[in-house]
Amino acid sequence: MTDTYPELRIYDSLTREKQVFEPIDDENVRLYVCGPTVYDYAHVGNARPVVVFDTLVRLLRYLYPNVTYVRNVTDIDDKINQRARDSGESISAITARTHQAYLEDMDALNADKPDIEPRATDHIPDMIAMCENLIEQGFAYAAEGHVLFAVSKYEQYGKLSRRNRDEMIAGARVEIAPYKKDPADFVLWKPSDDNTPGWDSPWGRGRPGWHIECSAMATRYLGENFDIHGGGIDLVFPHHENEIAQSCCANHGSSYAKYWMHNGHLMVEGEKMSKSLGNFVTVHELLENWPGEAIRLAMMSTHYHQPINWTLDNLRQAKEALDRFYTALRQTSYIIHEDADVPDGVLNALCDDLNTPLAIAEFHELITQLNKAKNDRKKAEAKGRVLAAAELLGILEIDVDSWFTAGGDADEAAEIDALITKRADAKKNRDFAVADQIRNDLLARGIILEDFKDGTSWKRG
Ligand SMILES: [Zn+2]
Incomplete structure (x- = not known):
């Protein structure tokens, strides 16, 4: 990163402070984000981390020469197995179909594909090896076909969520099972019956727990230490707490992710989203009536760290803002823009812990400048600034005429x-x-x- 750019500061969930971002390796910034469990359409809550971390990756790519962005696909999970049993569709058909739908929906939100999208079922040997390693070192034990992580063996357990033992047990809704030495111990591997997918392992035929999938795949592609681990705030406990425990114990001296970033909850019209309340909104449904860019901009209008209240009103406002932006482009469609750097206002806002609401306000100002530009030369300059900022924000990627005629x-x-x-x-x-x-x-x-x-x-x- 050169001195000409502002410092990037991010709120780190581990230290609970805004930190100046200093990558482990300036030449390759490494980032892991927990991806989807593929058994159904993504809802707007699932799309939020995708948009947040896509914006972060765009910014990192602007600031640094190389970024490696990994987002996993969880394609082995009890929810998938249940869906297959209920619907009669095969597991492989469900995961292939819903993963494809996920990619199409996220593409409509202008979220670029990650560099690597590892699937859990392609990395079972890594997970088995990690279990063996943890058993060997005494951090885990096998019992009745299960492998469990012994939380009492890791002194720093709870450091991310800062929960005490009782809160952790309540929060994880842990099963009190006879094979557990301690109710707080969590599953790394579990047995599969004949009707459930499974792989041969030293503990019999079984399948991995969810937490170990991310630890194994993050380490495989980013190493024992990498820069940023991201996800929704609901993953802090137990998922991310357990990832830290597994990885730091398996890889001696590893601190796993250097920074942890979490986006806030999503509510729909002021209520928690749930199927039973009937306010469950999928991205797929929204895209039938709204341009993906409007969904993206509506999401970016709330700072990622804050809870977001998803309303049709906000979506309408985002659409109107985009109409304004595209109108400015259409009125200058005969102008060939001059290449420009991202203007300071937008860049500084994003470098301050991804302050997208401020960046959008700054972007409106750039549009005003383009609208007011007096001659073609000024218009070409102003248009260049608008397009540079738009690329960083992930908007204005649609052909101007199609925007208005869609x-x-x-x-x-x-x-x-x-x-x-x-x-x-x-x-x-x-x-x-x-x-x-x-x-x-x-x-x-x-x-x-x-x-x-x-x-x-x-x-x-
Ligand atoms: Zn994960």
Whole structure:
């Protein structure tokens, strides 16, 4: 990172302080984010960490020469097994279909694919090796086909969540099982019956627990020590606490992730989202009515650390903001922009613990500057600044005309274009009554015509 950039500061959940980010290796910033368990469509709560950490990765890539971003896919889990039993669809079909849907939905939010997306089932030997290692060192024990982590053996257990023992037991909703030496001990490996997927292991046929998947895959691709581990706040305990325990004990001297970042909860219209309340919103459903960029911008309008209240009103506001941004681009569509650095206002906001609400306010200011630019040279400069900032924020990636015309079919678009030509001809012939009639007829259908220097465009009102 050169001196010309501002310092990046991030709130670290482990120290509970804002820290200046200092990568372990300047030449390769390494980041791991817990990915989806693939058995159903992603809901808006699942999309939040994707958008948050995509924004972080965009920023890191701007500041550093190389970033390695790993996000796992949990494709072995009891929820998946249950879904397969309930629906009759095979596990492999469920995981392939829902993972593909996940990638498409996240792509619509302009979230770039991570560099590496390891699947848990491709890394079972790593997980078995980690279990063996922990047993050998006395941090774990095998009992009745299970392997359990003995939390009493790791003095620092609880350092991330800062919970005491009783809170941890209550929070993990731990099973009191006869094979556990201590109710707080958690599962690294468990036995599978004939109807459940399983792999041969020293403890019989079985499958991994969820926590060890992330520890094994993070270590495989990022090493024993890496820079940032991210995820939703609900993963702090037990998932991330357990990842730390497993990894720090397995790899002697390892501190696992140097910084921990967590995004806040998501509520829907002021209520906790749940299937029983009927306010369960999937990204897939939202995308039927809203552009992905509006969903992204609505999410970024709340600081990642704060809880987000997901409302249609916020989504509408984000869509209106984007209409304003795209209008500014359309009005200058004949201008070839000049390449520019990301302006300080936006960059400083993002470098201050990813302050996206402030960055968006700064972005509005850049749009105002573009709208007010007096001549073509100033417009080219202002447009360059807008586009550089937009790339960092992950917005304005759609073709301007498609932004305004989205939602109709091709026949309708052709018909409107024909009417626009007819109106232009009428105006040329000074037949203003016909020209006005065309404009008003379209307006009655919710189609607004806008006249620009180089022709007429249309949008939905
Ligand atoms: Zn994880």
